[in-house]
Amino acid sequence: xxxxxxxxxxxxxxxxxxxxxxxxxxxxxxxxxxxxxxxxxxxxxxxxxxxxxxxxxxxxxxxxxxxxxxxxxxxxxxxxxxxxxxxxxxxxxxxxxxxxxxxxxxxxxxxxxxxxxxxxxxxxxxxxxxxxxxxxxxxxxxxxxxxxxxxxxxxxxxxxxxxxxxxxxxxxxxxxxxxxxxxxxxxxxxxxxxxxxxxxxxxxxxxxxxxxxxxxxxxxxxxxxxxxxxxxxxxxxxxxxxxxxxxxxxxxxxxxxxxxxxxxxxxxxxxxxxxxxxxxxxxxxxxxxxxxxxxxxxxxxxxxxxxxxxxxx
Amino acid sequence: xxxxxxxxxxxxxxxxxxxxxxxxxxxxxxxxxxxxxxxxxxxxxxxxxxxxxxxxxxxxxxxxxxxxxxxxxxxxxxxxxxxxxxxxxxxxxxxxxxxxxxxxxxxxxxxxxxxxxxxxxxxxxxxxxxxxxxxxxxxxxxxxxxxxxxxxxxxxxxxxxxxxxxxxxxxxxxxxxxxxxxxxxxxxxxxxxxxxxxxxxxxxxxxxxxxxxxxxxxxxxxxxxxxxxxxxxxxxxxxxxxxxxxxxxxxxxxxxxxxxxxxxxxxxxxxxxxxxxxxxxxxxxxxxxxxxxxxxxxxxxxxxxxxxxxxxxxxxxxxxxxxxxxxxxxxxxxxxxx
Amino acid sequence: xxxxxxxxxxxxxxxxxxxxxxxxxxxxxxxxxxxxxxxxxxxxxxxxxxxxxxxxxxxxxxxxxxxxxxxxxxxxxxxxxxxxxxxxxxxxxxxxxxxxxxxxxxxxxxxxxxxxxxxxxxxxxxxxxxxxxxxxxxxxxxxxxxxxxxxxxxxxxxxxxxxxxxxxxxxxxxxxxxxxxxxxxxxxxxxxxxxxxxxxxxxxxxxxxxxxxxxxxxxxxxxxxxxxxxxxxxxxxxxxxxxxxxxxxxxxxxxxxxxxxxxxxxxxxxxxxxxxxxxxxxxxxxxxxxxxxxxxxxxxxxxxxxxxxxxxxxxxxxxxxxxxxxxxxxxxxxxxxxxxx
Numbered sequence: 007x008x009x010x011x012x013x014x015x016x017x018x019x020x021x022x023x024x025x026x027x028x029x030x031x032x033x034x035x036x037x038x039x040x041x042x043x044x045x046x047x048x049x050x051x052x053x054x055x056x057x058x059x060x061x062x063x064x065x066x067x068x069x070x071x072x073x074x075x076x077x078x079x080x081x082x083x084x085x086x087x088x089x090x091x092x093x094x095x096x097x098x099x100x101x102x103x104x105x106x107x108x109x110x111x112x113x114x115x116x117x118x119x120x121x122x123x124x125x126x127x128x129x130x131x132x133x134x135x136x137x138x139x140x141x142x143x144x145x146x147x148x149x150x151x152x153x154x155x156x157x158x159x160x161x162x163x164x165x166x167x168x169x170x171x172x173x174x175x176x177x178x179x180x181x182x183x184x185x186x187x188x189x190x191x192x193x194x195x196x197x198x199x200x201x202x203x204x205x206x207x208x209x210x211x212x213x214x215x216x217x218x219x220x221x222x223x224x225x226x227x228x229x230x231x232x233x234x235x236x237x238x239x240x241x242x243x244x245x246x247x248x249x250x251x252x253x254x255x256x257x258x259x260x261x262x263x264x265x266x267x268x269x270x271x272x273x274x275x276x277x278x279x280x281x282x283x284x285x286x287x288x289x290x291x292x293x294x295x296x297x298x299x300x301x302x303x304x305x306x307x308x309x310x311x312x313x314x315x316x317x318x319x
Numbered sequence: 320x321x322x323x324x325x326x327x328x329x330x331x332x333x334x335x336x337x338x339x340x341x342x343x344x345x346x347x348x349x350x351x352x353x354x355x356x357x358x359x360x361x362x363x364x365x366x367x368x369x370x371x372x373x374x375x376x377x378x379x380x381x382x383x384x385x386x387x388x389x390x391x392x393x394x395x396x397x398x399x400x401x402x403x404x405x406x407x408x409x410x411x412x413x414x415x416x417x418x419x420x421x422x423x424x425x426x427x428x429x430x431x432x433x434x435x436x437x438x439x440x441x442x443x444x445x446x447x448x449x450x451x452x453x454x455x456x457x458x459x460x461x462x463x464x465x466x467x468x469x470x471x472x473x474x475x476x477x478x479x480x481x482x483x484x485x486x487x488x489x490x491x492x493x494x495x496x497x498x499x500x501x502x503x504x505x506x507x508x509x510x511x512x513x514x515x516x517x518x519x520x521x522x523x524x525x526x527x528x529x530x531x532x533x534x535x536x537x538x539x540x541x542x543x544x545x546x547x548x549x550x551x552x553x554x555x556x557x558x559x560x561x562x563x564x565x566x567x568x569x570x571x572x573x574x575x576x577x578x579x580x581x582x583x584x585x586x587x588x589x590x591x592x593x594x595x596x597x598x599x600x601x602x603x604x605x606x607x608x609x610x611x612x613x614x615x616x617x618x619x620x621x622x623x624x625x626x627x628x629x630x631x632x633x634x635x636x637x638x639x640x641x642x643x644x645x646x647x648x649x650x651x652x653x654x655x656x657x
Numbered sequence: 658x659x660x661x662x663x664x665x666x667x668x669x670x671x672x673x674x675x676x677x678x679x680x681x682x683x684x685x686x687x688x689x690x691x692x693x694x695x696x697x698x699x700x701x702x703x704x705x706x707x708x709x710x711x712x713x714x715x716x717x718x719x720x721x722x723x724x725x726x727x728x729x730x731x732x733x734x735x736x737x738x739x740x741x742x743x744x745x746x747x748x749x750x751x752x753x754x755x756x757x758x759x760x761x762x763x764x765x766x767x768x769x770x771x772x773x774x775x776x777x778x779x780x781x782x783x784x785x786x787x788x789x790x791x792x793x794x795x796x797x798x799x800x801x802x803x804x805x806x807x808x809x810x811x812x813x814x815x816x817x818x819x820x821x822x823x824x825x826x827x828x829x830x831x832x833x834x835x836x837x838x839x840x841x842x843x844x845x846x847x848x849x850x851x852x853x854x855x856x857x858x859x860x861x862x863x864x865x866x867x868x869x870x871x872x873x874x875x876x877x878x879x880x881x882x883x884x885x886x887x888x889x890x891x892x893x894x895x896x897x898x899x900x901x902x903x904x905x906x907x908x909x910x911x912x913x914x915x916x917x918x919x920x921x922x923x924x925x926x927x928x929x930x931x932x933x934x935x936x937x938x939x940x941x942x943x944x945x946x947x948x949x950x951x952x953x954x955x956x957x958x959x960x961x962x963x964x965x966x967x968x969x970x971x972x973x974x975x976x977x978x979x980x981x982x983x984x985x986x987x988x989x990x991x992x993x994x995x996x997x998x
Contacts, residue, residue, distance in 0.1 A: 017493075024494035032510040133732065145642065149582070149635035151589045153606055154627050161613045214731075216773040222729055223768075224788040224839065225760035234787075238778055254499065261590060279505055279594055291506050295498040302497070314823045315777055 007310075014306060018299050023077070025295045030076050033284045039065035045282050046089050063089065063285075080292055090283045098274050098286065099293070103256065105175060106263070106270030109186040110255040113193035118248060121198055122237075125205030130232055132210055140202065147199030155196065156265045159188055173267035189266045193259055204247070208240040215239075242312045249305040253297035323381040323395035330379045353647050361643045367636040374399065374449055375456035399449050404429065409441030415621050436621040438608065448625040451602040455633060457515075458588055458598060459581035462522045466580070467573055469523075470531035475561060475569070477531075478538025488535065495528045504587065508596045515598050518591065526580050533576065537569050571648035578641035582634045589630065602626040660745055662847045662879040663703040663726065663764075668739035670696035670718075670725045674951040693950035695734070696722050697903040697958075698974070703847065706877040710894035710911075712884060714947060718903040719883045723849050726881075727760050744846050762792045765840035769852035771832035775824040781835045782820030788839045807838040811868060830861035837868060841876070848872070849881045854889055866892050887930060891915065896983070899923050902947060902958035904974075909984035919994075920986045921965045957989065965990040 042065065043056040060066045064075065079086065085095040128140035164172035170188050212218065213236055221231050256271065263272035271290065278286040310316050344350045358365060381397035384405075396405070409428055412421035418430040427433075435444035477488035495503065507521035541547065542565070550560050589603030597603050605626035612619040671692040696718045703709045711719045724730045726741055728748060741748040744763055751759065760766075768774045776784055785807065786800040795803070801820065808816035811834045824832060833853060840848055850869065854862040870893060873880055884890050890897060891911070898908040899922065907920035918924045925943045927933065934940060945962040954960050960970040969975075969989045977985045978992040 020490070021493045021497055024490060025497055028494060028498075029506070032506050145638050146635065149631055149638050151586050151603075151606070151627075151630060151634075153589050153593060153603070153610075154631075157606070157610050157613065157623070165614065216768065216770055217776040219729065219731075220768065220774045220836070220839075221776070221787075223727060223760055223766040225757040225762065225791045226787070227754075227757055235776055239776070242778075260501065261593065264593075275502070275505075276594065279509060279596070282509065284509075287506065287509065291498060291502045294502050298497045298499060313778065315825045 011307075014303055018303050021299055022081075022296060025299075026077055026080050026292065029288055029291060030073055033288050034069065034072060034076070042089055042282070042284060080289075085289045086285060088278075088283055089285045090281050095286055095289050099271065099289075102269060102271040102274045104177070104270075105268050106272060107255060108177075108182065109189040109262070109268065109270075110193060110259070112186070113190045114251065114255055116190065116194040117198055117201065120194070121201040121205055122244065124198075125202045126209055126232060126237060128202065129206045129209035129213065129236075130228065132213070141206070144199040144202045144206075147195070148203070152192070152196045152261060155192055156261060159192055160265065163188060173265065175266070175268045185266075186268075189259075189262050189268060193262055201247075205240070205244060208243055209236055212236045212240050242309065245308055245312055246305050249301050249308060250298070252301050253294060256293070256297055323383075323397075326379045326381065330376055333376070353644075356647050357640070357643055360647075361640050364636040364639040364643075367632060368640060371452050371633050371636070372456065374452040378450055378453035397450075399446075399453075402449075403443060403446050404432075407433075407443050407446065409433070409437045411437070411441050412439060412619055413437045413441075415444075421619065435625050438605075438622045439612075444622045444625045447600070447605060447622075448602070448629045450600055451605065451626065451629055452633070454598050454601040455585045455588075455630075458519060458522065458601070459584045462519045462526060462584060463577050463580050465519075466523045466526045466530060467577060470527050470534055471566070471569070471573070473527075474531035474534025475538045475565060478535040479542055479557075479561060479565065485535075488531070492528055492532050492535075495524065496532070500525045500528075501587070501590070504591070505594065505596070508591070513596050518588070518596070518598055522584050522587070526584065530576050530580065533572055534569055537572055538565055541565050541568055575641065575645045575648060578637060578644055582637045582641070585630070585634060602630040606630070659705055661702040661742075662705050662707075662744060663701065663881065664740075664742040665699060665701040665722075665726065666740040666742075668696055668699045668722065668725055668741065669694050669737040670721050670730055670734060671737050672721075672734040672950070693953075694737070695903050695950060696725060698739075699900070699903070699905050700977075701881075701898055701905070701908075703879045703881060705846065705879055706873065708873060708880040708882055708893050708895045710882045710884060710890040710897045711900060712887065712890055712897055713900035714885060716902075716947060717900045719900050720851050722900070723766065723851050723881060723883055726849065727764060727766060728756055729760075729766070758792065761788055761840075761845070762843040763845055764847040764849060765843070765845040766849040766851065767833070767836045767840050767853055769855050771829055771836055771856065772824075774836060775832060777824055780821050780823055781827065781832075782822075785835065785839045785842060789842050792843050803842070804838070807842055808835070811835075811838045811841070812864075813838070828861075829857050830864060833857060833861075833865055834868065837865075837872070841872065841878075844876060845878065847879045847881060849883075851883045852885070853882075855884070855886065862889070869893060887927075899926070902953060903950075904958055905987055906959065907984075907986045907988075909980070913981065913984045917984075919980055919984075919991045920988045921963045921990065922959050923986075925964075957987070 039060045040056060042063075043059045044051065047055055047059050057066075064072065067075075078084075083096070085099070087094050088098070124140070128137050131137050131140075160172050163169045170184060175185050176182060209232075213232075218231055218235055221235050226234075260272040260276050262268070263270045264276050267273075271293075274286065275290045277283070278290060344354065377398035378400075379397065381395040381400070383393070383395045407429060410420065410425075413419070413427055413433060413436055414421055415434060415436040416431055417427070417433070417436065419426055421436075433443050433445070435448065437443055438447070473488050473491075477485040498506070504521050504525050507524060508517055511517040511521065547560060547564055550564055555563075588597050588601055589606060591597040592601055592603030592607045597607070603626075605622060609619075609623040609626065612623065671694050673691055674693045699718070699722055701709065701711070701722075711722065713719050721730060721734065725736050726743065726748065728736070730736060736749065739749075743759060746759070746763075748756065748759065775781060782801065782804055785804040786797070789795060789800045789803055805816045805820055808819060813819055813831060813834050819827075819831075824835075827835070837853075848869075853869070854865050857865060866889060869880065869882075872878055873893075880893070882890065882893055894911050896908070896910050897914045899906045899914070899920065901922050907914065907918065907923045914923065915927065918927055922943075925941070928941045929943065931940060943962055948954075948958065948961060954971050955974075956972045957963075957966075957970045957975050960966045963970065967990065973989070975987045975989050975992065977987055978995050979985055980991070980995065
């Protein structure tokens, strides 16, 4: 087990290095320092000012040196400053994490409970009208662009019914719920169609297995069979699915934070895109990838806990 | 060469390719029966897709008007463009089938002829909605057609030959898939530029990853099967085994993945449009331009609605067909009849 | 004579067929359009302590018959008609909650594939305890003790340690013993064993059969043994019923059936056993194949392959012809013979 853990971590580290390499290629080989400088200082700035800016930010060094610097800094989490407004990026990260998590975490919990619960419900009533309706609704919800859901939600609940503010954010716990109600709902329900279909397929597959027949032959009731036997077995792939979603809780949702004015990490990313702030964007992508790799490894280990048949050498 | 000449040639090529595929499909009992079953299960969705495809093709066949003057002499008009008058633009908003402008009530140049109204620049909404089909199909279709052969090549090689090739491919897959796909997409587009070719390329890279992983996994399984060993024992070369035994047995995955990738890509493009890095003329762009208009009073809803319905219609049809295809082609589907 | 543990009368269980198949089948007598009677008018009875073997080729409906007894027929199959009396109670009339009380307690079932019949993520002990506590209120400790005792009874070595084993850690034979322990836990009157040894090695087969025999002797339990293996049947059965394409062909004691088979199918079946041939002799076989569901003739389903078929066979379903108190055949030819005798 320990040998496997070490190997897995080592491979994960290799992948991190690969990701950093790819990011370097993308951002540094294609972006001309002069363009970055112009965007930061101003289009019409005199050449001397631009050159000073470039030297200050180290964009004029030879590429092997920049590469080494890139790796060293990223791996030591020394993120430097934003190209555009010179704010330390790590400050952006710490400020943005809270608002992002404030709506992604409740949304995640809701989506998990509904996604599993509704799928179990629909799978139990397999091949009846409930099942067919459920699948159709799921496909319908999968086919709607999240953009439209957000726009419609803002219009109906914000403007028309005035139940929630159209956008805005206030960390005060008394005021927060009003602002995050819609973001939470939309983030939770956005992917739920696909998740219900995926879970339903798992449940239906498990239901047709022999050990379920044995349980029924013992006299177990349907409820018990669904929960104690089907769910418990289907939990293994569901768990994998779920754990890989955790990184996204941190990166927030680019769209939702933009539309609802939530000052989270997603909003930071969107700002970076729109202002071509490469240094910030590079960090955001790196963080996203890093979290993903870490949670992949966590998933592998969770798998061994959940499934007694899997014992990693 | 003029862009419209290229696109005309591409359309001709696509149609020829489709006809060729159709003749090959007819020969195979498995595929023609599957297709017939698909027609039985999802006739409406298939018809809808055919309509969108026809629209897309029609919008790709364009030519210049010989007698036109000025700018019009250099602007080729497609079959879809020709459904509408040549200079159909108004000055600003107008409601569907209205006779005057929405704000101010000034007279329209083409009163009562804009079935779905006009947008902020006075462009006919129906015209734009119809033209969006080509963009969506170009994005989804063309990108998939590039991704799939590449993914097959790398995935099958990695799965079949194993060893160093597999290590390299698997590492590439791991690295690329570790970056959340939207972020990767954005990073690629920001780095490469915001043109349509770059967007398609970026989509291709993100799509390639998940698909080649699936192909690799399936090839690993197939490699161990008895009939592969039998073929080898009969003296078949590796490439022959790959082409005649492995490839046909991953084709069902290709079809399923193509359909799923397609709808995913079109939906993702809408998000990119919102971020300002989408494709020109897409429904996503229409939606992005229109979203502020719901805040106006009285509200302007027609352009948002048109683009939304067009987008939803295509995606829903593709998802329904994709589901049915997966049920038909997936050997793991439990047949319930005796 | 005490009442039978199991009494099945005219059981009909159907499954849907492909629409196209249903259209092609002419003379499909019943049931409703698009459904085939996979079990078609089967009648059986088992006395307390008796072992009845249900024998037939794959697909003849024996497993579905067994599942029908406990109302475990998987959807989209369903029981259409017939009566099933288990220890005197009409099983089809029971509300589902009482049916569950019956399952595992009055009649218990073990299956062919021990590999997949146990929940892979629970220990075998937990699963047996579940079987116990579903029917009897008992503390966890007491249930565990009972389970360990059962394990010892069915010959599982190191029973206490085995309680905490997962199914994948046990061999096929041990898994089947666990299944038997589970089935015995509430001391049911009837044990339904669906091909219990088919998936096991020959040496293990013998052990399991010996175990079943011991169970029968010790507890006086009746057993419905389903098998396509006549050797297994010979070891264990008191009476044998032969099924073909959903119908019972012949029924009798082991001696009667094996020594004096009367139904053409049974005769041919026994004649085809390799050990009954002299070396060098070509193996006897039954020409043709079992017709697919939906393609059955209206009368006796063996008609198309029967060497003694004559006029009424294709159109009239044969009724039971008594040959002795315990021996019956469902065959027009036999009926004719008996009439003349």
